[in-house]
Amino acid sequence: MRKIFKSPVLQFFTAAALAGAATGSSAADTVNDRDLRQQQTSENTMQQHPYIGMWVTDDGRVRHELLPNGRYDEARGNRESAYRGRYDVTGNHIEYWDDTGFTADGDFVDGNTLHHGGMVLRRR
Template sequence: MTGNPEQGDVDVVGMWRTADGHIRQELRADGRYEEARGSRSRAYTGRYTVTGSHIDYVDDSGFTATGDIRDGVLFHEHLVLHREEKQA
């Protein structure tokens, strides 16, 4: 589950990118994520859950990570990602 905005959980669904675009993380509505690094698509895949503005990740290989949304910015471990504008 990706979280429930009606209960105060932040909506995180969409594409998030580092400023240089090297790392791209797609957070899908089904609670799955795919992370691309450079030309390597799907470098990491797994599932995530949202509680408030906190994200817990569990990669398909078993490792875990966390992130937090502050002022519309995703701080994921040592990365700083910004949401990509949705195309109309």
Template sequence: MAGPVEDDHVDVVGMWVTADGHIRQELLPEGRYEEARGGRAGAYTGRYTVTGSHLDYVDDTGFTATGDIRDGVLHHEHLVLYRE
């Protein structure tokens, strides 16, 4: 389950993982993220912001994505990630 709501923002900091463990996304407290895919650590890195339960991502290459926390689950584009 996602952490408590503070100032209307869901606490998303920590490791989020797909059910099969293939994708691991670590949301760091300073607004950065690191995503591993399979054995490839640092496959994607960038920054994120949280507004309520919505996340906006900007990859270091400029690629953008979004996500939402629903019932403690992170729905990130086509991925479903669970807090580890």
């Protein structure tokens, strides 16, 4: 007896699993491949983003390095890599997701100034 799945999500995974059975892959492989392609596209876009690079407070105490792979590395005083995580820029707004679960955001006021958490950072 054949079961019919009415949920579009179940239909997708069932179809992917059946297709994968013929090729030796699974529905999870199909989803993972799609996620990997999206991540690579995002990374390629970020590599060309104008805000990539080092952003520093005037006193040099806080330093944000926005990496081309969508990750950031923040140093505080003598503490290198005090915070690390991922970021996303939409227009002039940046969202941060620290690896420990902390979130923050900021705004690029012009091409050389970032307002973040009550601080002003400038491009270096």
